[in-house]
Amino acid sequence: MSDPLRRLLAAPPDLPVTAALTELGEALRTHAVAVVHAPPGTGKTTLVPPAVAEAVEGRVVVTQPSRIAARAAARRLAQLLGEPVGETVGYSVRGERRTSRRTRIEVVTTGLLLRRLQQDPELAGVGAVVLDEVHERHLDADLTLALLVDIRTNLRDDLRLVAMSATIEAERTAALLASDGAVPPLASVPVISVPGALHPVETLWCPLPAGQRRTDDRGITPAFHDHVAATVRRALAEHEGDVLVFVPGVAEVEATVRRLAGVEADVHALHGRLPGAEQDRALTEGPRRRVVVSTAVAESSLTVPGVRIVVDAGFSREPRTDHRRGLASLVTVAVSRASAEQRAGRAGRLGPGVVLRCWSEAEHAHLAAHPEPEVATADLTAFALQVACWGSDDVGDLALLDQPPTHALAAAREVLRDLGAIDDDGRVTARGRMIAGVPTDPRLARALIDGAQLVGTRRAAEVVAMLSEDVRAPGGDLVAALRSLRAGHRSGAWRSQVTRLGAVAPQHDARGPLTDDVAVGLVVALAHPDRIARKRPGASSYLMTSGTGAAFDVRDPGPLAGLEWLAVADADRRPGQREARIRGAAPLTEDLALEAAGSQWTEVDEVTWTEGRVRARRRTLLGAIELASVPLSDPPTDAVTGAIREALRREGIGLLSWSEAATTLRVRLDFLHRVLGEPWPDVSDEALTEHLDAWLGPQLARVRSVEHLRRIDVTAALRALLPWPEAGRLDELAPERVEVPSGSSVRIDYTAEQPVLAVRLQEVFGWTAVPALAGGKVPLLLHLLSPARRPAAVTADLDSFWDNGYPGVRADLRGRYPKHAWPDDPRSAQATRRTNAAARPR
Structure with a gap:
């Protein structure tokens, strides 16, 4: 271990983590892995890396979730050692590296370490890795931890690993590390807990006045921006110390800074898109009071010195992805209770502090307990x-x-x-x-690699750098945004990214003279071919190749609204809205759309049932966008059948013309299927729709309209389903009619659960038993009617009815119908259809 590190550990700063350093060293010697559970402000980021360096040979790599945090952590530790950054302690972030051969501790962003692991899985020369802020559950951090466990299992069982967490994720992390395949297996991983060192922090609830909204469909409202700024002014007037303000994103940082013009303090912005020098100024105490307006980057991963007051707007920016529509974006959501506590704790590091929360205590009770891990919500x-x-x-x-x-x-x-x-x-x-190998999202990397050949390396790098920095374009116009970046004085981060991307991209000159409109649109389309959009005919909205609808905000459509083709870079769909809202786009042409998304070009023959007709056409498509359509005069038979089948499924087999004969045959078959089962066919709506070919057969191929469909002989089609040789017994097992003793042939009603024969009572005199169907399995249910054909009795047991039911019916009806037969003994009486004075015995 170097002398500066040895001197620091011999006389460390008075920080709570100091008492745990000996335990940490012992854990690394005995287990090789450890978890440090320490709240913010305990000094873990400052003193744990030197303690790890004392216990291992080789370099100690320390991760931080952001470039700001990595640079700040390295600078803080170097100051304690009395050295410049790059000597014993250095850092490496995207586009910047300050290390030397003497560097023992290197602070890096998690994403950079992830790429380094892919290039050198054995981590040559590295003795230990310290993962800081694992509780934040960023996607890169989760994957980096998993890969390091894999490396320890399969490549480097000597690699020391320390995971540091500010929350109860420490226990879950320890359980994960205990299963890393160590030999001998680890029964458990030491969790070293460090007590918090925060001073008391008073909470003041500062909700927006009643009747005003914090957000609308555009995001944070101007009224709430005004309220946050007013709360900061109140904090400056009523409390001592510097102020740290939390807002969700860069646009909100800038809006708040503008509103604080003229306050008696130095106002600094703090976010990841600022140049390093401006970030450093925000993290350095000055001669006057300071107000630092920050995104969540200052929540737990770095220290802002001098802060005694926190003003929390109560929002954070988190990734959300609509996987069905292919829309991924950062959305503004209410902060979790855990994050709110982390933010409040920033006011209690130096002494008693105060947090002013821009929401009510009642609203606080309904916040989520913890933020969701990115693996559950991100692209x-x-x-x-x-x-x-x-x-x-x-x-x-x-x-x-x-x-x-x-x-x-x-x-x-x-x-x-x-x-x-x-x-x-x-x-x-x-x-x-x-x-x-390109340090950006894979879609943007593809746009850089392929776009360099089309628009030139420099211009492709400019557009991709703009898209990777999440630049908000006024009116959604990305071409204007690019020109603003080129002319702007606050675009240092963008210019650095352009240089980095240009260095890793294929080197090409532009393919002929190109305007910015063409270049931006083409590169955006290469990055997001699923978001190429074409204006819908007669509407202001667009259809994207993914099939998702999109539109500009009607209150501020911007200069691109109305163009025929667009390359959409950024769109989001809010709950309850049918279409996505376009937030960033560039002009495009059909030729450029085909250049960028040629793999989505298809030509399909489409046969559909529309408005009562079979319609066939050949469509040329780019994804879901129709480029051209021509009629097909002779569509394939199977396609026609499929279209009609779909129409029948959708609209029901009532589209067919069901004659009385067809309906009667169907209910008879249904009865036999229910009673006897196979081989008698299922003729339910579902079964007939599912097996159209089995009964309608080639008749479907001749159909072109609903009129043709209704000419189909459904009775003959149903007879095609009759099983052989059982079909010969259809009239025996389920006759359409039954001859009754009067000589009448009466239709059987099969629509009920039990077949019904509705017949006038005088026509069944002489019957002693009800006929049975389906080979004697199911007796007919007689609905015995009065001479006026009104129900008089219902029975399936006629012999019992003559003894028990008939006398009452006879007594009730003979007075009303004296011209009809009402014999004393219906079993022996002559059945009749006519009006008689009396029925003669047979």
Whole structure:
């Protein structure tokens, strides 16, 4: 260990974590892995890395979730050592590295370590890795932890690993590390708990006045921005110390800073898109009071010195993905209670502090307990590509704290297949490794690689850098946004990203003279071919190749609204809305759309049943967008049959013309199927629809309209279903009619559960038993009618009825119908259809 580190550990700062350093060293010597559970402000980020360096040989790599945090952590530790950054302590972040051969502790972003692991899984020269802020559950952090467990299991059992958490995720992390395949197996992983060192923090509830809204469908309302700024002014007036303000995103940071013009304090913005010098100024105490307006980057992963007051707007920006529509974006959501506590704790590091929360105590009780891990909500395309590059066949084999949702992972792999990054078996391709080597989202990497050949490397890098930095375009116009970045004085982060991307992209000049409109539109379309959009005829909205509708905000449509073709970079769909809202787009042409999304070009013959007709046409499509359509004069028979089948499924077999004979035959067959079963066919709506070919057969192929459909002889079609040789017994088992003693042939009603014979009582004199159907299995149910054909009695046991029911019916009706026969003994009486004075005995 170097002398500066030895001196620091011999006389460390008075921080709570100091008491746990000896225990940590022992844990690393005996178990090689450990979890440090320490709240913010305990000094874990500052003193744990030197303690780990004392226990191991080689470099100690320390991860931080953001570039700001990595640079700040390295600078803080270097100051304690009395050295410049880059000597004993250095850092590496995207586009910037300050290390030397003497560096023992290197602070890096988690994403950078993830890429380093892919290039050098054995981590040559590294003795230990310290993962900080694992409780934040960023996707890169979860995957990096899983890969490090895999490395310890299969490559480097000597690699020391420390995971640091500010929450109860520490116990879950320890359980995960205990299963890393160590020999001998680890019974448990030490969890080293460090007590918090926060001073009391008073909570003041500062909700928006009644009648005003914090958000609307555009996001944070101007009224709430005003309220946050007013709360900051109140904090400055009523309390001592610097103020740290939490708002959800860059746009909100800038809106709040503008509203604080003129306050008696230095106002600084703090977010990841700022140049390093401006970030450093925000993290450095000055001669005057300061107000630091920050995104969630200051929540737990870095220290803002001098803060005694926190103003919390109560929102955070989290990834959300609509996998069905292929829309991924950052959305503004209410902060969780756990995050609110983390933010409040920033006011209690130096002494008693105060947090002013811009919501009510009642609202606080309804907040989610914890934020969701990114693996459950984020787009998984980059994650899936990293897993494929690692060579893992099954994500379930990786030691992840939470497994990704199956449908989200499947959607991500489908995107990678479309990009040519993985093959049909899920293995990474050479193109996939090239895409993974570009430090940005795989879609943007594809746009950079392919766009460089079309619009030139420099211009492709400019557009991709703009898209990767989540630049908000006024009116959604990305061409205007690009020109603003080129002319702007606050675009240092974008310019640095352009340089980095240009260095890793294929080197090409533009293919002929190109305008910015063409270049931006083409590169955006290459990045998001599923979001190429065409204006719907006669409407202001668009249809994207993915099949999702999209539109500009009607209150501020911007200069692109009304263009025929668009390349959409950013769109989101809010709950309850049918269409996505376009937030960033560029002009496009049909030719450029085909250039960018040629794989989605298809020509299909489509036969449908529309408005009572079979309509056949040949459609040329780009995804879901129709480019052209011409009629088909002779569509394939199977396609016609399929269209009619779908119409019958959708609208029901009532589309056919059901004659009385067809209906009667159907109910008879249904009766036999219910009573006797096979081979008598099922003729329910569902069965007939499912097996159209079996009974309608070739008749469907001649159908072109509803008139043709209704000319089909349904009775003959149903007879095609009759089983052989049982068909010869149909009239015996389920006769259409039955001859009664009067000589009448009476139709049987098969529509009820038990077949019904409705007949006037005088026509069944002489019967002593009811006829049975289906080979004697089911007796007819007699509905015995009065001479006026009104129900007089219902029976399936006629012999019993003559003895018990008939006398009462006779007494009731003979006075009303004296001209009809009402014999004393109906068993022996002559059945009749006529009006007689009396029935003669037979």
